Amino acid sequence: MSAAGPAAAIASAVRAGDRSAISAVEESLAAIDAAGELGAFNAVTAEAALARAGAIDRAVEAGEDPGPLAGVPVALKDNICTRGVPTTCSSRILEGWVPPYDATVVDLLGAAGAVIVGKTNMDEFAMGSSTENSAFGPTRNPCDPERVPGGSSGGSAAAVAGGLTPLALASDTGGSIRQPASLCGVVGMKPTYGRVSRYGLVAFASSLDQIGPMASTVGDAALLYSAIAGHDPLDSTSIPEPAGDLTGALAGDVDGLRVGVVSELCGDGIDGDVRARLDAAATALASAGAQVGEVSVPAAVFGLSAYFLIAPAEASSNLARYDGVRYGLRVPAPGAVDMNVATRTAGFGDEVKRRIMLGTFALSAGYYDAYYGKAQKVRTLVVRDFAAAYERFDVLLAPTSPTVAFRFGERTANPLAMYLSDVCTVASNLAGHPAISVPFGSGSDGLPVGVQVLAPALGEHVMFRAAAALERLLTGAQAPEGATEPVEAKP
């Protein structure tokens, strides 16, 4: 296997007793402290993290194995509930709310030995593609502080890209993990819908949301994914079978792998730099023995409009609970309805309000069939088009973002321009398929460009196989000797 990623390296060292978890966590906390101007974190839980690291070190000393993520600092997007730690979704409306329970992924991270160091900034309620919609101020792109990190998971992407934490969890509803990963030059992966429990993820659009890993290498992303994937009885949409292990995926070669480049996502609207890197990735895979061809997935493009009806519709309902009655912000007013209105007016930002209105309209009597109903039919078409493509190809290749990182304020005046940031990513959410963004060099201005590997439902294994190959091809690393090395192999 190519050089272990930083997370795998820390876990190996901590499990072997070669390094303390405390030292790994202190290093991360110091980096976070030093990089305050990035605006990556909403909250840092230093005290709890150090206490937890100490417990891991004592476990190792006692001869126990704390798990595959032993002592690895992890950042959580601030829409993942943490018991006793405020979870804000970067919104004023959740001001003062402290969850009384942990998300399932938080429990799983604990069981794997990971150490949560803080909560990362995001577009409010995950609505946005630049993290400019945070009520607490934007996050800066570590590659160029004048540019956005992408979004909505900009804080998690910046934390990994800036070396603040080796791993971060984020959520992806229409590309919110993959697009910032691409813009910040890290790996970001959205699992098959239902692979990772949504219990404790504050809902944006329930039928599209998935939690997934962000990391600096494909191997580290796989390590984190493996820790959180699996059935959860608390999530009725969770797939009732164990997530298959990824043994062999990261070391597998791509000889004979059928790779389809999505033609609709290679043309107009995609920057030349991005297209060039996609071509380079396709060429590299072909040179490594993959059978690369072009494939048309027409519905991948209609996907965007369907997405911008379905996601706001679900959001309009999911966000109805923020009414000032039970928790979070309350703006007093005479009468319950006045209080609801005053609270929501003050508590939500413009983009959230815009989507609530869009979604409310799309679900209204007389418009349902024309908007929400039709969008669901398009969704069926997306699935059908993908199914046809996967009859001929094992994985698909596409850009992650149509552009490299853009400047602050560049798209805030025009919501539609901002929405186009998601054009390459939403189809995977609509179909419920897994997809991963892998850094593949940079554009002419030196900004990172990611390419996306898409796979059919439950196709994480082949997706990671192609992604790991791309990573090696970019760095010129050699494929490892054995093709059966497990993800969490000890040194």
Place this chain on the structure above:
Amino acid sequence: MSDRPGAGADIVWQAGSPGLGAPAGTEWETVIGLEVHAELLTGTKLFSASPNAFGGEPNTQIDPVCLGLPGTLPVLNRHAVELAIRVGLALGAEVRPSVFARKNYYYPDMPKNFQISQYDRPINVGGSLELPSGKVVGIVRAHLEEDTGKSTHVGGGGRIDEAAWSLVDYNRAGVPLLEIVSHPDLRSAAEAREYVTELRATLLAVGASDGKMEEGSLRVDANVSVRPLGSAEFGTRCEIKNVNSLRSLGRAVEHESRRQIDLLSSGERVTQETRHWNEDTGRTSLLRSKEEATDYRYFPEPDLVPLVPDEAWIEQIRAELPLLPRQRRHRLAAATGQLPARVALVVERGQDELALAAGEAGAAPAAVLKHLEQNLADGTGRLTAPGLAELIGMEARAELSSNQVKEVLAEMVRSGESPAVVARRAGFEAVAAGELAAVVDGIIAEHPAEWQRLRTGDDRERKKMQGFFTGQVMRATKGQANGRDVAALLEDRAEA
């Protein structure tokens, strides 16, 4: 979810205007359809693990899911589904694959500001309920949904708009409900009450609900319209809410029907609206008009998967269903040679098993029904079927007077002893034939004038005097004489 905008597709009430300018003396018919919400008797809530129990301290039976805290997700309670299927099968509904939907509206006691319900694909479709009278009422659907919390508005007449403050108890939030919607097949307040009584008995029989209207575990909304008798079209309906007892239901329906008839008779229209029943004033008042009705923006609940009950499971539930009140009425009717309506009271009191067993022990069915209906309204206690049959035999053989039968029966209910034992201990065998003859002769001797009138008077006079002598004998025997024996003795002496 009683005022669903889309429900009109299923429910055949049509807005119309029969009665406009109805001629004086028009006879009116009331048309009623009921929506009954029954809380299901599960241990836990519909989508979370908090207890489903009435009467706890406010906000003690709660959890992150039923409070709708951010990030929480519903998980369907299998027992609630089983109870819903039981009711569906009991009503002869078709149990179908179903889909949960979100009904979106704002109210402080609804934690998520949407209610998880079922909309266009309910679990139970169709069916009917046969009332004791024999009338069959069609069922539109019976679907699952979650209950809301409970608000208490303090000050300003108890309405949210005028209240000084409001308190919310979320113990009830997420309690499983089955909403059972009838066709508009009912024609009077009495029928509406009969329907709810029968539905309640059916829910109790299958163990789906405790049916306590006073605790709100059974709640009724009534859709009421009127039309000229004989009209084929339905009138414009109003929905009546806040009906909290059978008595209120009857009063509310009668009041609303009267209100609508008065409107139409004076040339006005009925407007489709939701009205609030006020138990104290005995009137309904406008709650909201059709124009004010909320657009609930139903859409499929994305956090739940379609509910597709296994066929084998449904059949197992069907096989385990107990006998329903309707079936028990028919069974007892067949055994006694009566109409089902005639035996309804005995079934309602749960005395049909005893009646059947007494019949099998040889008692005459008519006598069994008579005793159960007239003498055992307060329950049968420790009374056994063979004991009842034996008592009825003694009565038929005139071994006990009718007063004695009642006393013996009351003691059998208390002690469970046989009638022979009870009668002997009470000394009811003391008034033997010879002794009774002596008493009769003595009284005749004490009242010669009256005796003369009995012997020589016309029919009317003779009857009157027979009553007099019977009364005297009863007084002398402290009511223990058998009336038939006394009559026979008097006749015998009179003819001598």
